[in-house]
Amino acid sequence: MRVVELPPDTHMGAVHLTVASLVRSLDYYEQAIGLRVHRRDDDQAALGTGGPDLLVLHEQAGARPSRGFCGLFHFALLVPERADLAAWLVHAAREQVALTGLSDHFVSEAIYLQDPDDHGIEIYSDRPRAVWEGEVAERMTTLPLDTNDLVAELGDPAASTFEALAPGTRMGHVHLRVASVPEATAFYRDVLGFELMASYGAQAAFLGAGGYHHHLGANTWQSAGAPPAPPDRATLRGATVCLPDPEAREALTARVADAGGELELLDGGAVLVRDPSGNPLILR
Numbered sequence: 681m682r683v684v685e686l687p688p689d690t691h692m693g694a695v696h697l698t699v700a701s702l703v704r705s706l707d708y709y710e711q712a713i714g715l716r717v718h719r720r721d722d723d724q725a726a727l728g729t730g731g732p733d734l735l736v737l738h739e740q741a742g743a744r745p746s747r748g749f750c751g752l753f754h755f756a757l758l759v760p761e762r763a764d765l766a767a768w769l770v771h772a773a774r775e776q777v778a779l780t781g782l783s784d785h786f787v788s789e790a791i792y793l794q795d796p797d798d799h800g801i802e803i804y805s806d807r808p809r810a811v812w813e814g815e816v817a818e819r820m821t822t823l824p825l826d827t828n829d830l831v832a833e834l835g836d837p838a839a840s841t842f843e844a845l846a847p848g849t850r851m852g853h854v855h856l857r858v859a860s861v862p863e864a865t866a867f868y869r870d871v872l873g874f875e876l877m878a879s880y881g882a883q884a885a886f887l888g889a890g891g892y893h894h895h896l897g898a899n900t901w902q903s904a905g906a907p908p909a910p911p912d913r914a915t916l917r918g919a920t921v922c923l924p925d926p927e928a929r930e931a932l933t934a935r936v937a938d939a940g941g942e943l944e945l946l947d948g949g950a951v952l953v954r955d956p957s958g959n960p961l962i963l964r
Contacts, residue, residue: 684873684935687928688890692851693920693964694726694733695755699797702739708796709735712777713757713803714768714845729849738917745798745915750857750957752916753899754792754800758852759845765789765805766833771842782825787812787893789825797915803845804852806893816877816893820886853888854919855897858957861885864898867955871939872921872932895921918952918962929963 699705706725709715715727715735723739734757746752759765769791772779780800781792790804812819834840858864865885868874874887877894883901886894896919923929926949933943933951944952950964 686873686889687924689924690889691922692854692895693922694736695854695919696736696917697799698740698743698915698917699737700743702737704796705737716844729845729847734851750859750959751914752799753855753857754802755854756802756804756852758850759805760848762805763833764846766830767840767842768803770837770840784823784825786819786821812893820878853895856959858898861898861900863956868896871935918960920962920964922964932963
């Protein structure tokens with residue numbers, strides 16, 4: 681039974697990733713995805729849409745994709761309006777951006793792709809909360825996306841222009857590959873305080889704060905059928921959980937410490953912790 685609870689305005693922040701070539705990744709994220717570079721130095725760059733950082737890339741020459749290992753399954757960029765998702769899809773078609781999936785999840789409509797380092801990406805828009813609130817566990821699903829209906833949101837798609845992802849785009853959720861979904865659920869629900877919104881047994885769990893359909897996903901999905909191995913080839917450097925104030929962060933880190941978790945202090949008062957599969961979380 682869940683005995684702790686996160687503040688309802690808890691949300692996800694920047695995702696930190698390792699990439700093999702910063703130049704290659706920046707070209708992809710600027711041209712294909714539509715993010716903007718907020719700042720850059722020799723081996724690191726932060727990207728977003730002009731507000732908070734959404735993605736921080738760290739170059740490591742020779743880094744290999746982490747397929748088969750615990751780590752990032754995908755990060756999900758939530759655009760403000762359905763029309764913004766439609767405009768991005770038209771852009772992807774014009775520029776021949778390779779996609780890996782298009783799905784209707786009832787709670788949201790989503791487009792999936794992979795970056796040059798094989799990091800999973802989702803770009804999505806939410807359906808109105810009144811549509812799905814209280815029904816996430818029963819109704820969240822995966823169906824084919826009605827792309828014709830989505831693009832019709834634009835009126836005249838041929839006249840649609842795209843320069844960048846819409847201002848106000850935020851990190852909606854992060855999905856992680858884990859070694860054990862029950863262990864991950866116990867950590868994210870009973871220690872951190874996320875609410876279990878939907879569960880698919882040993883295969884996947886979706887957890888959120890403030891009644892949101894999910895801020896975090898945990899799954900063991902692998903093409904070979906075996907659970908992921910520990911993250912000894914980690915490319916995920918940290919998924920950020922943003923708390924509303926220092927007091928909430930201190931309470932959360934105290935719960936992690938009481939549960940036997942190790943804490944690493946970072947700049948600005950942030951704290952790095954790890955879930956039972958070794959996936960790093962930045963509590964900010």
